[in-house]
Amino acid sequence: MAVAYSISPGSLALSRSVLDRAADRRRDTEWLEKVWASPDTQVAVVAKDKLVVTAERTALKLVSPTEAPEGIRIFLGIDREAGAGQTADGRAVFAVLVEGEPDESYAGLREIGGILDDREAGIAVNVVGLSNWHGVHTHCANCGEHTEVVEAGHVRECPTCGAHHFPRSDPAIIVLVTDDHDRALLGRNPNWPPGRFSTLAGFVEPGESLEAAVRREVLEESGVVVGNDVYYAGSQPWPLPSSLMLGFYAVATEFDIEVDADEIVDARWFSRDDLRALIEEGSMALPGNISISRRLIEGWYGAELTGSW
Incomplete structure (x- = not known):
């Protein structure tokens, strides 16, 4: 029995993304430092599963690296259509995970996920998932040692037993x-x-x-x-x-x-x-x-x- 129902393309609010994740750049520390120093680079600020948004609460508030707070730095990818001209590739996008409880300047996916554009929706879903993962994988599941953040925030490495822990869905x-x-x-x-x-x-x-x-x-x-x-x-x-x-x-x-x-x-x-x-x-x-x-x-x-x- 054939089922004729379907979900219309583009209707899934949290399945949209335009960033190239550029996974090959995650170990390139020299390149990462170079683009972090560029004023064209954009940074999303995240606390737990919420992101800093504009005063109107209709978009993410993306800041420059000099405006970003201290925290775990994650390279999210490259916007190749940004036209910023910082590199031949496009504009780099990062996130910073900060400690503490989010205040009223933050919003969660349930609140804003449906009104973000494709670019920002992809950024938000990616970084919220990584933030939640980092929050519960601070220690090695193999030996219990505190893990270190490596590969631009996409891996946690145990300094004692050498185990590598990767984000999972x-x-x-x-x-x-x-x-x-x-x-x-x-x-x-x-x-x-x-x-x-x-x-x-x-x-x-x-x-x-x-x-x-x-x-x-x-x-x-x-x-x-x-x-x-x-x-x-x-x-x-x-x-x-x-x-x-x-x-x-x-x-x-x-x-x-x-x-x-x-x-x-x-x-x-x-x-x-x-x-x-x-x-x-x-x-x-x-x-x-x-x-x-x-x-x-x-x-x-x-x-x-x-x-x-």
Whole structure:
């Protein structure tokens, strides 16, 4: 059974990027110091999972290296379309990770991710993921020694045992399941208030294919059985703290719902008319506009929907 639904290109707010990450430059300390000394270089300032933004809170506030505070310095890449003329390559972009709690000059991805342009969205997602990784990988998992930041912020090295630790993204599937009446299966987490529903999701386990993860998670959370019709729809980084969301559409073969009452306390089949009516009367809210879950739902629905968490 073919699934005709899709996520429109460019609609995933956190999947946009224009920077060349230029990984070959991460070990070139002479070049890195040279471009850091250039006033054309731009720097994003990050505390935990939030970034410094403009006063209007509609864009990142990118500063020059001389204006940047002290902290872990990360080379993010080169904007080859910047036209700054600092090098033949383009403009270098860095981030500085600062300690302490972010104040009101900072904003998180949930607040601004959907209004940033492609360039800034890519910068924000990259550096928030790296910031979260650095925050929890200060010590070597092999021997427990404090690690050192190397390769322009993309590796942590243990000075005692020599182990190298690299940033990781945890793969998680997220899926909109339909039944034989083309209704969508949506569920509610116990931590959400009544009326909040979303697609089902879960982490991929070791040795498990993505399709197998879809079938297992749907069965575990809702009791619904998914057959062989599992179709990839798109992906989106979700660095809160370190996930890569892999979106799917799938078709159920057994439709009775029995929630696990742990991760999902309520799950239902919704027709398009059901969904629209509940949203219009204000008794149902969908995931936010920056989420891939929202795009999966709208892909099935066939149009944009109003209202979000």
